[in-house]
Amino acid sequence: MGRLLSYGGLALAASLFLAPIAFMIVGSLKPDERVLLDAGSMAAFVPEGASLQNYRDVLARVPFARYLLNSALISSMIVAGGLAVNSLAGYAFSRIRWRGRDPLFALVPAIMVIPLEAIAVPLFYQVTLFGWRDTYVVQILPFVANAFSIYLFYTFFLGLPRELEEAARMDGAGALRTFLWVVVPNSRPVFTTAAILTFLTQWGAFLWPLMVTSAERVRPLPLAVSTFYSLPPLQWGDIFAFGVMMVAPILGVFLVFQRWFVRGVVTTGIKG
Amino acid sequence: MTDSIQRRSGPLFAAPALLGLVVFVAVPFALAVVLAFTNLRLGSPLPTEFVGAEQFRRIFAEPAFVRALLNNTLFALVVVPLQTLLALALALLLHQRLKGRAFFRTLFFAPVVFPLSLVAVVWVLIYAPGPEGMMNGFLRAVTFGAWIPRDFLRDPVLALPAIMLTSIWQGAGFQMVILLAGLQGIPGELYEAAAMDGAGRWGQFQHVTLPQLRNTLSFTVLVTSILAFRLFDQVQIMTRGGPRNATTTVMFEAVQASFGRQQVAKGAAMTVVLFLVVLAITGVQRWVARQGREVG
Numbered sequence: 282m283g284r285l286l287s288y289g290g291l292a293l294a295a296s297l298f299l300a301p302i303a304f305m306i307v308g309s310l311k312p313d314e315r316v317l318l319d320a321g322s323m324a325a326f327v328p329e330g331a332s333l334q335n336y337r338d339v340l341a342r343v344p345f346a347r348y349l350l351n352s353a354l355i356s357s358m359i360v361a362g363g364l365a366v367n368s369l370a371g372y373a374f375s376r377i378r379w380r381g382r383d384p385l386f387a388l389v390p391a392i393m394v395i396p397l398e399a400i401a402v403p404l405f406y407q408v409t410l411f412g413w414r415d416t417y418v419v420q421i422l423p424f425v426a427n428a429f430s431i432y433l434f435y436t437f438f439l440g441l442p443r444e445l446e447e448a449a450r451m452d453g454a455g456a457l458r459t460f461l462w463v464v465v466p467n468s469r470p471v472f473t474t475a476a477i478l479t480f481l482t483q484w485g486a487f488l489w490p491l492m493v494t495s496a497e498r499v500r501p502l503p504l505a506v507s508t509f510y511s512l513p514p515l516q517w518g519d520i521f522a523f524g525v526m527m528v529a530p531i532l533g534v535f536l537v538f539q540r541w542f543v544r545g546v547v548t549t550g551i552k553g
Numbered sequence: 554m555t556d557s558i559q560r561r562s563g564p565l566f567a568a569p570a571l572l573g574l575v576v577f578v579a580v581p582f583a584l585a586v587v588l589a590f591t592n593l594r595l596g597s598p599l600p601t602e603f604v605g606a607e608q609f610r611r612i613f614a615e616p617a618f619v620r621a622l623l624n625n626t627l628f629a630l631v632v633v634p635l636q637t638l639l640a641l642a643l644a645l646l647l648h649q650r651l652k653g654r655a656f657f658r659t660l661f662f663a664p665v666v667f668p669l670s671l672v673a674v675v676w677v678l679i680y681a682p683g684p685e686g687m688m689n690g691f692l693r694a695v696t697f698g699a700w701i702p703r704d705f706l707r708d709p710v711l712a713l714p715a716i717m718l719t720s721i722w723q724g725a726g727f728q729m730v731i732l733l734a735g736l737q738g739i740p741g742e743l744y745e746a747a748a749m750d751g752a753g754r755w756g757q758f759q760h761v762t763l764p765q766l767r768n769t770l771s772f773t774v775l776v777t778s779i780l781a782f783r784l785f786d787q788v789q790i791m792t793r794g795g796p797r798n799a800t801t802t803v804m805f806e807a808v809q810a811s812f813g814r815q816q817v818a819k820g821a822a823m824t825v826v827l828f829l830v831v832l833a834i835t836g837v838q839r840w841v842a843r844q845g846r847e848v849g
Binding site for chain 2: 284287288290291294295298299300301302304305308316317318319320321322325365366367369370372373374377378379381382385388389392394395396398399400401402403404405406407422423424425426427428431455456457460481484485487488491492502503504506507510517520521524527528531532535536539542
């Protein structure tokens with residue numbers, strides 16, 4: 282009985298969660314005019330007259346591959362750079378004793394509270410001054426150092442047994458070597474969690490690229506889909522095809538990584 | 554020897570991240586605060602000077618900005634509890650030994666990987682006016698034809714709830730995963746002990762699950778509340794703040810002021826208000842968490 286109710290609840294929730302996604306996927310396969318005509322009935326989920334025409338149209342109308350490459354480049358650089366500098370900082374704050382450490386560390390939670398939105402306007406003028414508008418750098422560099430990531434690494438490293446590092450140091454390894462060879466291999470969950478959280482926020486970035494880019498060649502996907510949507514003629518089939526192409530690779534990556542992510546959330550301090 | 558190495562490597566390890574935080578967060582933040590007290594307006598013939606709290610007086614006298622703050626607050630008051638309850642219900646359902654658990658979890662999490670801008674575009678069509686719109690069709694079906702089709706995104710009453718629903722659809726899965734992780738962290742012995750004391754399922758939920766989940770819940774509530782005040786993407790794409798400011802937000806107004814009308818100082822003042830709200834929410838959450846620790 283309870284089991285049946287559980288499945289009932291899950292099935293209901295699943296169909297509501299799935300509807301917009303199915304609508305998008307099915308719509309991407311239909312002729313443009315049918316998408317809107319079918320939207321009000323179950324026909325929205327029936328791929329009648331399916332073809333890949335919309336996908337061909339998107340590729341012909343906009344440089345999709347370019348946007349995808351831009352997005353992939355920007356997010357992966359932020360993730361890679363972020364893992365490097367934030368984990369090092371988290372380590373320095375949690376495991377190394379040095380003068381000025383504690384007052385500097387007090388700044389980290391304070392900075393965590395400042396959302397990008399609160400500084401977007403002056404940051405915009407600052408990067409304009411640097412001559413960085415319409416570049417990759419302006420979309421990458423400001424987001425590499427991240428207070429939340431530092432804090433995440435800090436809490437995780439605090440909980441790591443000290444014996445490992447002491448053994449390495451006995452063998453004469455310096456701080457960097459100890460960190461790279463002993464600490465990093467034992468900290469996979471926190472690296473995964475930090476990578477995924479960073480990736481999720483950066484992959485969807487919209488406001489900042491909207492402010493600092495005007496050239497197509499450096500624009501990422503989230504911005505491209507909104508300009509594509511406002512680009513006449515309004516063809517819903519094409520827009521949905523654009524959406525599917527934009528989400529498919531990430532969904533694939535997530536199917537692989539989600540197990541690690543859940544495990545990472547359990548073992549890192551995220552849940553409070 | 555080790556100590557001297559340590560003293561040098563500490564600052565070296567921390568330097569790159571600290572430098573980034575200073576240049577790209579601390580400095581612009583200080584700048585935002587300073588700008589908010591000036592009259593800077595690009596292209597204005599007036600010299601830039603300090604005007605005290607004038608910008609703050611002005612934005613709070615602006616109906617659009619007051620409406621924006623109200624909309625953000627309303628958004629938080631509706632979305633935070635609804636999304637948290639939904640996420641908690643889903644997490645509890647998935648925290649049982651059920652076949653197909655991984656499938657459902659993946660499904661509920663899927664919208665999280667959709668960039669908000671794409672979500673907004675897809676939902677514009679879901680909310681299409683007339684009987685051919687998906688939401689209208691759905692509501693007509695579940696009310697057995699009683700629903701009269703509405704133009705959700707151009708309706709002063711329905712536009713904001715429409716954006717709320719869109720946001721819940723996209724955000725619930727993330728909260729669910731965090732809560733699921735929290736549930737998995739609760740030791741099984743606690744449930745056994747409660748069962749021994751004669752607690753039923755509801756009793757176990759009340760006396761074991763909820764208190765144990767307290768920190769996780771307060772974390773997800775904090776994150777969702779802050780996101781509610783940062784709302785921008787959906788508004789920019791779905792409604793542009795309309796109709797008649799019904800969906801405008803603090804960030805939408807700030808971008809309009811700074812870039813649409815070149816009123817840099819006014820835009821900065823708005824973002825300072827946004828920061829103060831976020832700071833207040835965080836303060837409340839820390840206070841609640843501390844209370845919990847003292848009680849528990």
